[in-house]
Amino acid sequence: xxxxxxxxKGLKKTAQLMRTDIRDLFKGGGRLVDDVFCExxxxxxxxxxxxxxxxxxxxxxxxxxxxxxxxxxQAVLDRIKEKLKVLLAQPEEPIRFAPEGPTVIMVAGVxxxxxxxxxxxxxxxxxEEGKNVVLGAAxxxxxxxxxxxxxxxxxxxxxxxxxxPGSDPASVAHRALAQxxxxxxxxxxxxxxxxxxxxxxxxxxxxxxxxxLGKQIPEAPHxxxxxxxxxxxxxxxxxxxxxxxxxxxxxxVLAKLDGTAKGGVVVAIRKQVGLPVKxxxxxxxxxxxxxxxxxxxxxxxxxxxxxNE
Amino acid sequence: xxxxxxxxxxxxxRTLRGTAVLTESNMREGLRTVHRALLEADVSLPAVKAxxxxxxxQAVGERVLKAIDPSxxxxxxxxxxxxxxxxxxxxxxxxxxxxxxLMLCGLQGSGKTTTCGKLxxxxxxxxxxxxxxxxxxxxxxxxxxxxxxxxxxELPVYADLNAQDPVRLCQAAVRQAKxxxxxxxxxxxxxxxxxxxxxxxxxxxxxxRVGPDQVYLVVDAMTGQDAVHxxxxxxxxxxxxxxxxxxxxxxxxxxxxxxxxxxxxVPIKFIGTGEHLDALEEFHPDRMAGRILGMGDIVTLVxxxxxxxxxxxxxxxxxxxxxxxxxxxDFKKMLGQVxxxxxxxxxxxxxxxxxxMQKMMDAMGADAEGDMKRLVGxxxxxxxxxxxxxxxxxxxxxxxxxxxxxxxxxxEVNDLVKQFDLMSGMMRQMAGMGIRQRMKAxxxxxxxxxxxxxxxxxKKIGTGKRLTSTDRAKMKxxxxxxxxxxxxxxxxx
Ligand SMILES: Nc1nc2c(ncn2[C@@H]2O[C@H](COP(=O)(O)OP(=O)(O)O)[C@@H](O)[C@H]2O)c(=O)[nH]1
Ligand SMILES: Nc1nc2c(ncn2[C@@H]2O[C@H](COP(=O)(O)OP(=O)(O)O)[C@@H](O)[C@H]2O)c(=O)[nH]1
Ligand SMILES: [Mg+2]
Ligand SMILES: [Mg+2]
Numbered sequence: 001x002x003x004x005x006x007x008x009k010g011l012k013k014t015a016q017l018m019r020t021d022i023r024d025l026f027k028g029g030g031r032l033v034d035d036v037f038c039e040x041x042x043x044x045x046x047x048x049x050x051x052x053x054x055x056x057x058x059x060x061x062x063x064x065x066x067x068x069x070x071x072x073x074q075a076v077l078d079r080i081k082e083k084l085k086v087l088l089a090q091p092e093e094p095i096r097f098a099p100e101g102p103t104v105i106m107v108a109g110v111x112x113x114x115x116x117x118x119x120x121x122x123x124x125x126x127x128e129e130g131k132n133v134v135l136g137a138a139x140x141x142x143x144x145x146x147x148x149x150x151x152x153x154x155x156x157x158x159x160x161x162x163x164x165p166g167s168d169p170a171s172v173a174h175r176a177l178a179q180x181x182x183x184x185x186x187x188x189x190x191x192x193x194x195x196x197x198x199x200x201x202x203x204x205x206x207x208x209x210x211x212x213l214g215k216q217i218p219e220a221p222h223x224x225x226x227x228x229x230x231x232x233x234x235x236x237x238x239x240x241x242x243x244x245x246x247x248x249x250x251x252x253v254l255a256k257l258d259g260t261a262k263g264g265v266v267v268a269i270r271k272q273v274g275l276p277v278k279x280x281x282x283x284x285x286x287x288x289x290x291x292x293x294x295x296x297x298x299x300x301x302x303x304x305x306x307x308n309e
Numbered sequence: 310x311x312x313x314x315x316x317x318x319x320x321x322x323r324t325l326r327g328t329a330v331l332t333e334s335n336m337r338e339g340l341r342t343v344h345r346a347l348l349e350a351d352v353s354l355p356a357v358k359a360x361x362x363x364x365x366x367q368a369v370g371e372r373v374l375k376a377i378d379p380s381x382x383x384x385x386x387x388x389x390x391x392x393x394x395x396x397x398x399x400x401x402x403x404x405x406x407x408x409x410x411l412m413l414c415g416l417q418g419s420g421k422t423t424t425c426g427k428l429x430x431x432x433x434x435x436x437x438x439x440x441x442x443x444x445x446x447x448x449x450x451x452x453x454x455x456x457x458x459x460x461x462x463e464l465p466v467y468a469d470l471n472a473q474d475p476v477r478l479c480q481a482a483v484r485q486a487k488x489x490x491x492x493x494x495x496x497x498x499x500x501x502x503x504x505x506x507x508x509x510x511x512x513x514x515x516x517x518r519v520g521p522d523q524v525y526l527v528v529d530a531m532t533g534q535d536a537v538h539x540x541x542x543x544x545x546x547x548x549x550x551x552x553x554x555x556x557x558x559x560x561x562x563x564x565x566x567x568x569x570x571x572x573x574x575v576p577i578k579f580i581g582t583g584e585h586l587d588a589l590e591e592f593h594p595d596r597m598a599g600r601i602l603g604m605g606d607i608v609t610l611v612x613x614x615x616x617x618x619x620x621x622x623x624x625x626x627x628x629x630x631x632x633x634x635x636x637x638x639d640f641k642k643m644l645g646q647v648x649x650x651x652x653x654x655x656x657x658x659x660x661x662x663x664x665x666m667q668k669m670m671d672a673m674g675a676d677a678e679g680d681m682k683r684l685v686g687x688x689x690x691x692x693x694x695x696x697x698x699x700x701x702x703x704x705x706x707x708x709x710x711x712x713x714x715x716x717x718x719x720x721e722v723n724d725l726v727k728q729f730d731l732m733s734g735m736m737r738q739m740a741g742m743g744i745r746q747r748m749k750a751x752x753x754x755x756x757x758x759x760x761x762x763x764x765x766x767x768k769k770i771g772t773g774k775r776l777t778s779t780d781r782a783k784m785k786x787x788x789x790x791x792x793x794x795x796x797x798x799x800x801x802x
Pocket of ligand 2: 557
């Protein structure tokens with residue numbers, strides 16, 4: 001299955017379970033663009049988790065463009081989708097590979113968002129491309145986090161570098177990269193412990209890991225991926241902001257998009273922090289990773305409506 | 310954040326100054342601001358809608374209080390309603406019987422395993438013998454994770470690295486619980502999506518075959534609009550008994566608490582406030598309400614508003630008292646006001662004689678909300694003349710009849726009558742004072758929990774009935790406890 005198909009399959013479940021109340025919008029041809037109409041759209045936007053500000057902006061756009069006219073819903077929907085697709089558009093190749101030596105990818109995020117699983121998925125993807133991967137288990141804090149990544153490494157046949165529980169994560173990261181260089185590996189992916197973005201000490205620790213990697217290879221880490229749980233609401237904005245401040249994130253991985261959550265907070269993040277989504281997670285298995293595709297993502301945001309046209 | 314909402318509300322409600330009552334139209338802008346604040350805090354849309362309807366109903370027709378800014382008055386109503394909806398408080402895990410079984414379930418990564426450990430630690434502290442059951446056979450190293458937590462907590466962990474079927478594993482754990490010396494089992498189930506039919510069915514199977522006494526949903530505080538969907542699905546599959554909200558140590562506003570309560574109706578029992586195993590706290594709707602509204606100092610604000618509000622109402626009651634008209638009917642009305650005003654502990658202090666009662670209830674570990682209902686029940690079971698002058702009219706046989714009618718013990722009727730007598734005695738004394746003196750006396754009363762040995766007795770004011778020496782000793786204990794608590798809290802800040 002191609003990346004795009006996977007992406008769509010992951011989103012399918014979302015569409016199946018959608019509530020019917022907003023479908024009524026599409027009934028009966030043209031509608032007058034009045035306050036009630038705008039309020040209905042506002043609610044559609046809010047339900048995607050894109051937040052008050054982005055929702056309001058889109059509603060304002062509808063208001064100024066269609067004010068007091070009778071319009072087809074499809075026309076409004078098309079306009080909104082187009083705007084969002086442009087906003088979320090992404091270059092084809094999401095990973096900036098190092099011209100030589102290992103490409104270093106650091107993975108960060110709050111607790112339980114899906115970092116370790118995402119790393120397994122990324123590793124598998126690179127392996128499929130014929131690349132050689134070394135994993136660094138720099139979550140030395142959470143119980144059995146190292147064991148978890150080790151199990152994945154064994155399943156995938158990737159090399160893994162670990163440290164004892166409670167040891168300095170920066171030193172694990174350092175050793176992992178050293179190993180990757182020694183192996184002449186193509187990619188080195190560093191796992192980190194989950195942390196809430198408000199925990200200053202832990203955020204500094206993250207900065208230190210970032211710095212240590214940069215000492216070995218000046219451009220490293222080449223990518224810093226922030227994993228975001230798709231069920232996350234407005235706190236995602238704060239996550240994107242603080243993690244970017246600490247470790248200059250280069251993009252998002254939107255995990256757990258196989259549920260009913262729409263992950264619309266990435267719209268607000270793109271607007272306010274600028275981070276693009278690079279991949280999405282659509283399941284718990286190593287193959288459940290897909291390239292982010294703005295078209296499909298935006299279609300899925302409103303799929304429950306289009307389905308009933 | 311608090312300033313922002315307050316400011317927005319102030320400007321939205323500027324026109325309200327000088328109006329007599331709140332109406333839907335003069336509050337519209339203010340309500341819109343509240344609506345927005347709730348969405349920003351991630352309360353799910355259906356929950357927001359239901360909530361706004363309730364608040365509007367509550368607020369329409371309220372007198373605009375002259376003493377305070379109308380925006381504060383609205384915030385106050387909003388806050389109270391949030392507290393009401395996220396309550397009532399029920400922290401009990403209903404542990405009892407030979408072996409109790411708790412089951413945790415939820416989406417992937419919500420914090421089930423960690424919470425399993427935290428609950429185990431808490432239950433052990435409370436003197437029972439918990440055992441953790443590693444029923445997540447899905448996530449790599451989930452079993453090891455629980456085993457490590459068990460080691461840290463010195464708790465037994467039931468695990469089987471070769472197990473395939475979590476239903477059987479749980480059954481086996483239950484069968485062996487007693488032999489392993491455990492009387493509370495905590496099942497750590499695998500995370501799953503609520504749309505995953507197969508895995509949801511598996512959860513139902515565990516529920517049916519093992520019959521847990523309590524099933525808790527573990528919810529991440531950062532959850533957005535989807536909270537209603539997942540919580541509803543879990544509740545339909547399992548009939549939840551409670552919710553535990555994790556990761557509240559960050560800056561998430563936690564609006565999902567309201568969403569989840571809205572769709573499941575079950576109490577939120579605990580909150581997780583960190584990764585460490587002691588970072589589990591009992592849930593408090595008032596704190597959560599302040600957090601959702603983004604108001605650190607909401608409590609102070611509400612107290613100010615309350616004080617003014619209560620003073621007005623109380624002045625009225627007192628006017629009746631002055632004329633010797635205070636009856637149990639008035640008393641009931643006061644109870645009604647108190648109920649409406651919410652956080653009971655806070656408001657009760659403002660009513661003469663109630664501080665003490667409240668502290669007594671606290672000391673007995675009683676649930677104040679429930680006791681309030683009982684009091685009202687007792688009053689409702691009285692005849693009009695009994696209510697008018699209970700001290701004189703209610704004799705032994707009447708007491709029995711009233712108790713039977715209200716479904717309480719006769720001594721509870723007696724307690725109420727005594728308390729009423731005490732109160733009206735106080736009120737009568739205060740009627741003789743000037744207004745400022747009276748306010749002071751009342752505050753003193755509230756603080757001292759009506760101990761006749763405190764402030765008032767210095768002024769040589771009889772209190773009708775004397776407390777016995779054991780009562781006084783009890784009171785002192787209670788007062789000391791309160792004092793220690795206050796000190797502790799002061800230190801924490
Ligand atoms: N359904 C689903 N579950 C996921 C996905 N990614 C991760 N998970 C699950 O989420 C939980 C936490 O993932 P983990 O990678 O350990 O998160 P970490 O704490 O951030 O490293 C695990 O149970 C994973 O199986 C996804 O894309 N979809
Ligand atoms: N900051 C914080 N982290 C928590 C809390 N509860 C759990 N976690 C973390 O969240 C992540 C997922 O927890 P886990 O118990 O493995 O979730 P599960 O997949 O539902 O079993 C871990 O990194 C935990 O340390 C909490 O209350 N606060
Ligand atoms: Mg991890
Ligand atoms: Mg777990």
